[in-house]
Amino acid sequence: MTLLIDRRVINGSKIDGKLADDMTKAGLDRIRSCIQCGTCTGSCPAGRRTAYRTRQLIRKALLGLREEVLSDPNLWLCSTCGTCTERCPRKIDVTEAILYLRNLSCQAGYMRPEHQGVSHKLIETGHAVPIDDPKWSKMREELGLDPLPPTVHSYPKAVKEIQHIIKQTGFDKLVNYKESKKDGKT
Amino acid sequence: MVKHRYSFFLGCVIPNRLPQIEAATRLIAPKLDIELVEMKGASCCPAPGVIKSFDKDTWLSITARNLAIAEENGLDILVLCNGCYGTLIAGVHDLKDPVTLKRINKILKGTGHQFQGKITAKHLVEVLYNDIGKEAIEETVVNPIDARFAIHIGCHLLKPSDIRPWGVVEDFTLVDELVEALGGTIVDYKLKDMCCGAGGGLRSAELEVSLDMVREKLEAMKQAKIDAMVNVCNFCHLQFDLGQMQANKHFGTDYQIPVLYYTQLLGLAQGFTPKQMGLDKHYISVAPFLEKIGMSV
Ligand code: SF4
Ligand code: SF4
Numbered sequence: 001m002t003l004l005i006d007r008r009v010i011n012g013s014k015i016d017g018k019l020a021d022d023m024t025k026a027g028l029d030r031i032r033s034c035i036q037c038g039t040c041t042g043s044c045p046a047g048r049r050t051a052y053r054t055r056q057l058i059r060k061a062l063l064g065l066r067e068e069v070l071s072d073p074n075l076w077l078c079s080t081c082g083t084c085t086e087r088c089p090r091k092i093d094v095t096e097a098i099l100y101l102r103n104l105s106c107q108a109g110y111m112r113p114e115h116q117g118v119s120h121k122l123i124e125t126g127h128a129v130p131i132d133d134p135k136w137s138k139m140r141e142e143l144g145l146d147p148l149p150p151t152v153h154s155y156p157k158a159v160k161e162i163q164h165i166i167k168q169t170g171f172d173k174l175v176n177y178k179e180s181k182k183d184g185k186t
Numbered sequence: 187m188v189k190h191r192y193s194f195f196l197g198c199v200i201p202n203r204l205p206q207i208e209a210a211t212r213l214i215a216p217k218l219d220i221e222l223v224e225m226k227g228a229s230c231c232p233a234p235g236v237i238k239s240f241d242k243d244t245w246l247s248i249t250a251r252n253l254a255i256a257e258e259n260g261l262d263i264l265v266l267c268n269g270c271y272g273t274l275i276a277g278v279h280d281l282k283d284p285v286t287l288k289r290i291n292k293i294l295k296g297t298g299h300q301f302q303g304k305i306t307a308k309h310l311v312e313v314l315y316n317d318i319g320k321e322a323i324e325e326t327v328v329n330p331i332d333a334r335f336a337i338h339i340g341c342h343l344l345k346p347s348d349i350r351p352w353g354v355v356e357d358f359t360l361v362d363e364l365v366e367a368l369g370g371t372i373v374d375y376k377l378k379d380m381c382c383g384a385g386g387g388l389r390s391a392e393l394e395v396s397l398d399m400v401r402e403k404l405e406a407m408k409q410a411k412i413d414a415m416v417n418v419c420n421f422c423h424l425q426f427d428l429g430q431m432q433a434n435k436h437f438g439t440d441y442q443i444p445v446l447y448y449t450q451l452l453g454l455a456q457g458f459t460p461k462q463m464g465l466d467k468h469y470i471s472v473a474p475f476l477e478k479i480g481m482s483v
Contacts, residue, residue, distance in 0.1 A: 079381050119236075136202055143464050165244065
C-alpha cells in the first residue's frame with residue numbers, strides 16, 4: 001500500500017533533545033504542553049506577511065532540531081509584539097521562548113551585521129541609538145534643550161560603567177566587538 | 187507647589203532622534219505639578235527587541251543599573267517609550283527573585299550601583315491617567331483641539347499583561363480618554379491593536395517587513411478619514427513618521443498622515459506653540475492638521 005502523504009523523516013542525528021531541556025531550565029517549561037493549535041501563528045502580524053510560522057518554530061524546538069531552529073533567519077522576523085503569549089491556550093510564554101532561542105542563535109554565531117552594529121554602539125556609547133552626528137545636538141538646541149542629554153552622553157564615567165558590565169557578561173565577545181575592530185568589519 | 191515627582195527616563199530615541207518629544211514633555215509637566223528629576227548617566231534601557239534578543243543577562247544588568255539610578259533618586263520612573271517601559275518593568279519583575287537579584291548585583295559590582303528593588307517604572311499613560319487624572323488635565327486645557335484622531339497604543343504598553351497594571355489587553359481606552367480630555371474625537375479603525383512593526387530588531391535588520399506592517403496600519407487610518415494619529419511611544423512615533431516616509435518611497439504610496447506624540451498634542455491644548463512642541467521637526471508635515479485646528483507651524 002502506498003501512502004498518500006509524503007513522510008518527512010527526521011534524521012536521528014539532527015535531533016538534540018537537550019534543547020527542550022535547556023528551555024525548561026530557563027523557565028520555559030510550559031513549552032512542553034504545546035498542543036500545536038496554531039493560535040500563535042494565527043495571531044502573528046509578522047507571519048501574516050512572511051513565511052515565518054510561530055507554531056512551526058515551537059514544534060521544531062520541541063523536536064530538538066537545534067541547528068535548523070537556530071540558523072533559521074525567520075527566527076528574526078518576530079516583532080516581539082506579545083500577542084501569541086496573550087492568546088496561547090496553554091499559557092506558554094511564546095515571545096520569551098523566541099527571545100531565548102535568539103540568545104542561543106547568537107551564541108551559535110548567527111548574528112545579523114545590523115544587530116552587531118547596534119550592539120557595538122551600545123558598547124561604545126551606552127546608547128544603542130547615540131548622537132552620532134552633530135545635527136541631532138543642533139536640533140536639541142533649537143528646541144531649547146542642552147546639546148547633550150543628561151544620559152551617558154554627559155557622563156564619561158557612566159560609559160565606563162556600561163563597558164564594565166559588558167566585560168562581566170562577555171557581551172563584547174558575543175557580538176564580536178574587539179575582533180570586528182581589528183579587521184575593520186562592522 | 188510640586189505634587190508629583192519622578193525619575194525621568196529618556197532612553198535613546200527621544201533624546202538622540204526625537205528631542206521634540208523631550209522638549210514637549212518638559213514643557214507640559216509643570217502645568218500638571220509634575221517635577222521631572224534627571225537620571226544622571228542613565229543609558230539605553232536596553233532595548234528589549236535587540237539587546238534582550240542577543241543576551242538576556244547583559245540586558246538585565248544594564249536595566250538594573252538604570253533602575254538603581256532611579257532608586258538613588260528615591261523616585262519611581264516616568265518613562266515615555268513603550269519599549270523602555272517594557273524593559274524597565276520586566277527588570278523590576280525579574281529582579282524580585284532574590285537569586286537573580288544577587289547574581290545581577292554581582293555583575294554591577296564595580297559600577298558603584300546596586301539595585302534593591304525599592305522603585306518601579308510607570309509609563310506616561312499610567313502617570314497621566316492614574317496619578318494626575320483626566321480632570322486635572324482638562325483643567326489645564328486653554329485651547330481645545332477639535333479634530334479626528336486615530337490612536338495607536340503600541341504592544342509593550344499592554345503586553346505581557348501579567349506584569350502590567352491595566353487588567354485588560356484589548357479594548358484599552360485610556361489613551362482615547364486622554365485625547366478626548368483635550369477636545370479630540372476618537373475614530374475607530376481596522377487593526378487598532380496591531381503592532382507598528384518597529385520592534386524586535388525589525389527596523390534595524392528587516393526594514394521591508396517592518397515597513398509593510400506600518401503600511402497596513404496607515405492604510406486603515408487613511409480609510410478612517412482622520413486628521414492625525416496620536417501615539418504614546420517614541421519608537422512607534424518614529425515608525426509612523428520616518429517609517430511613513432520610507433514606506434511611501436518603498437511601496438510607491440503617498441500617505442500623508444500627521445503623527446503626534448501625546449505630550450505634543452497636550453502642549454498645543456495647553457497653549458504652547460507648534461514650534462515649542464517641535465512640530466516643525468517632523469518627517470511627515472503636520473501642517474494640514476494644524477490648519478484644521480486654526481494654527482500654523
Ligand atoms: S498557541 Fe500555544 S499551544 Fe497553540 S501552537 Fe502556539 S505555542 Fe502551541
Ligand atoms: S510576539 Fe512575535 S511570534 Fe508572537 S505574535 Fe508577535 S510577532 Fe508573532
